Amino acid sequence: MTALIHGSPKAAGGNSEKILQLLEKRLTGPCVRVDTVRTGPETWEALADCEAAVVIFPLYVDSLPSHLLRFFMEWEMDRREQQRRALSLYAVAQCGFYEGEQNRIALEQVSCFCRKAGISWQGGVGLGGAGGFAEMPEALLKPLTGVISSLAEAVNRKEELPSLQFASVGLPRWLYLAAGNQSWIRGAKRFGLKKRELYQKP
Numbered sequence: 001m002t003a004l005i006h007g008s009p010k011a012a013g014g015n016s017e018k019i020l021q022l023l024e025k026r027l028t029g030p031c032v033r034v035d036t037v038r039t040g041p042e043t044w045e046a047l048a049d050c051e052a053a054v055v056i057f058p059l060y061v062d063s064l065p066s067h068l069l070r071f072f073m074e075w076e077m078d079r080r081e082q083q084r085r086a087l088s089l090y091a092v093a094q095c096g097f098y099e100g101e102q103n104r105i106a107l108e109q110v111s112c113f114c115r116k117a118g119i120s121w122q123g124g125v126g127l128g129g130a131g132g133f134a135e136m137p138e139a140l141l142k143p144l145t146g147v148i149s150s151l152a153e154a155v156n157r158k159e160e161l162p163s164l165q166f167a168s169v170g171l172p173r174w175l176y177l178a179a180g181n182q183s184w185i186r187g188a189k190r191f192g193l194k195k196r197e198l199y200q201k202p
């Protein structure tokens with residue numbers, strides 16, 4: 001059994017959810033989904049039944065969302081107290097910045113957690129330009145789905161990823177930034193704000 005750990009605080013419809021679905025479709029064995037916002041004894045029991053897990057999370061301030069840090073701390077405590085069986089962990093970090101490399105330190109943080117919790121770190125992927133992932137057409141997602149497929153193959157074969165892998169959305173950087181800026185302006189308009197009001201300072 002493989003646990004798919006949803007590491008975003010967004011309940012549904014977010015980018016981590018979309019990536020989780022793409023990964024799930026490519027996995028051949030049985031999977032169980034694990035929530036990181038609402039946890040309880042059943043969370044740790046479900047994880048204890050798995051031989052592998054993949055955590056998919058958004059980058060928050062160059063690190064992990066705080067609820068995910070709490071989740072890792074509780075998980076580590078459970079593994080220590082209950083003497084759980086061996087487990088392999090992979091990670092997908094995704095972010096709004098264009099460069100997938102931006103996720104490197106957060107992935108290294110997950111590897112540190114593995115060391116402390118007695119989990120076997122199997123490597124991870126960092127996806128950049130994922131800000132509009134959930135709404136983007138398939139063609140633009142190709143570089144990202146490529147590394148998600150490599151990750152799925154590693155999980156299916158129970159192998160370690162050869163190294164951290166990084167990818168970015170299939171758009172030139174300038175175009176991704178221009179589209180991002182436009183979406184901020186459109187979003188502001190929906191709330192009755194003008195573009196110049198986005199630049200207001202206290």
Ligand SMILES: Cc1cc2nc3c(=O)[nH]c(=O)nc-3n(C[C@H](O)[C@H](O)[C@H](O)COP(=O)(O)O)c2cc1C
Binds near residue numbers: 008010130132
């Ligand atoms: C509080 C907060 C902090 C963020 N910090 C970063 C950051 O440091 N670097 C970055 O590239 N994106 C950052 N982002 C953007 C998210 O990583 C990005 O939008 C991600 O795709 C959201 O995924 P989700 O829909 O699964 O929550 C931040 C978003 C939020 C809400």
